[in-house]
Amino acid sequence: xxxILHRRRHIVSRVTHRLSYYPRSFGARSVGxxxxxxxxxxxxxxxxxxxIGLSTAxxxxxxxxxxxxxxxxxxxxxxxxHLRCDLAxxxxxxxxxxxxxxxxxxxxxxxxxxxxxxxxxxTATNTPSDEFRDVLEINIVAPNTLNRFVIPYMKHGSxxxxxxxxxxxxxxxxxxxxxxxxxxxxxxxxxxxxxxxGTGIHTACVCPGFTxxxxxxxxxxxxxxxxxxxxxxFGRLIEPTEIAETLFWAASNPxxxxxxxxxxxxxxxx
Numbered sequence: 001x002x003x004i005l006h007r008r009r010h011i012v013s014r015v016t017h018r019l020s021y022y023p024r025s026f027g028a029r030s031v032g033x034x035x036x037x038x039x040x041x042x043x044x045x046x047x048x049x050x051x052i053g054l055s056t057a058x059x060x061x062x063x064x065x066x067x068x069x070x071x072x073x074x075x076x077x078x079x080x081x082h083l084r085c086d087l088a089x090x091x092x093x094x095x096x097x098x099x100x101x102x103x104x105x106x107x108x109x110x111x112x113x114x115x116x117x118x119x120x121x122x123t124a125t126n127t128p129s130d131e132f133r134d135v136l137e138i139n140i141v142a143p144n145t146l147n148r149f150v151i152p153y154m155k156h157g158s159x160x161x162x163x164x165x166x167x168x169x170x171x172x173x174x175x176x177x178x179x180x181x182x183x184x185x186x187x188x189x190x191x192x193x194x195x196x197x198g199t200g201i202h203t204a205c206v207c208p209g210f211t212x213x214x215x216x217x218x219x220x221x222x223x224x225x226x227x228x229x230x231x232x233x234f235g236r237l238i239e240p241t242e243i244a245e246t247l248f249w250a251a252s253n254p255x256x257x258x259x260x261x262x263x264x265x266x267x268x269x270x
Contacts, residue, residue, distance in 0.1 A: 041065045042107035043251075044100075044150065046087060046142070047116030048080065049073035051213035052163060055240035056113060059248045068103060070096065070146075071116060087116055087142040088134060093149060104153035111251040112150050114143040114185075115163040119178045119215060127176050139181035143188065156200030159251045162189050163243075164207040166264055186260055193258035202257035204250045209264025212237040233266030 041064060048057040048069035057080050061067045069075040074082040083099055085092040093100075104110060118138045122131065147160060154160075167175060168182040189205040196203065210216060210228050216237075220228055229237050246263045250256055 040108040042103060042110045043067045043113065044070060044110065045113040045115055046070045048075040051215060052208065052211060052240045052243045053115040055244035056115065056247050059244040063248070087138045090137070092142065093145050100149065104150060108155060110150065110154050110158045111161065112146060113161045113163065113247060114146070119175065121174050122176045123174055124176050132177055135177035136181055140184050140188065147192065151196070151201070154201050158201045160192055160201065160203040161247055161250055162205040164205045164260070166207060166209050166267060168205065168207050168260070190258060202254035204256045204259045204261055206243065206246050206250060206261045206263050208238060208243045209267050210237050211240055211243060213240055231268055232264060233268060238263070238265055
């Protein structure tokens, strides 16, 4: 019992120290097109211009969230705000810092979804380190940069969600940097879960199977789509709206804290 009480005090002290390091209030600043209104729920999502990100932005928007897309391309949905940035650039946060500060300081509940990723056709024997770093910058480093900035503003009930992949736990030939980075994403999620113990903030990694998105169709030839569809127990591709619904559920249910969620329609093992 003494050990448990000591451990609890240590965790609370550690979390309080970390959160107190960052300021929570800022003076009024001009942030251009950002609209605050009477915001209470805020979604920050990377890569909401298409695919899973677009469907997820729509789902959260329909529930009254203020939705902000962080990417190079804007989200085509009316009502979704856009902070233009290139996650591949190490200084991307500096270009949107003021706008993020203003948004975060007025939100009662924040969900951040790390959705953007880069998928390259590469192998362990032909990938230069510079190209390896470029993929890691988007898939791993950018989520870390955003987490470090956003988490101190988060209140009880907020969430940090990651969009992984079937390849977060498996591997196939020809996707070397993607497989490596998606495995790392699960490790990051689990570490975030442990470091935020006691804060009321939860995390999870949703790992979609083959989802009918632009990215999938860019990398899978049209004549192979039928075979890919047959790799799920339902014999079809997943709709982006299904992953969006899963992410929305995950944002609202802390019981899944620290979980890897397989959203793949039951992948058939071969």
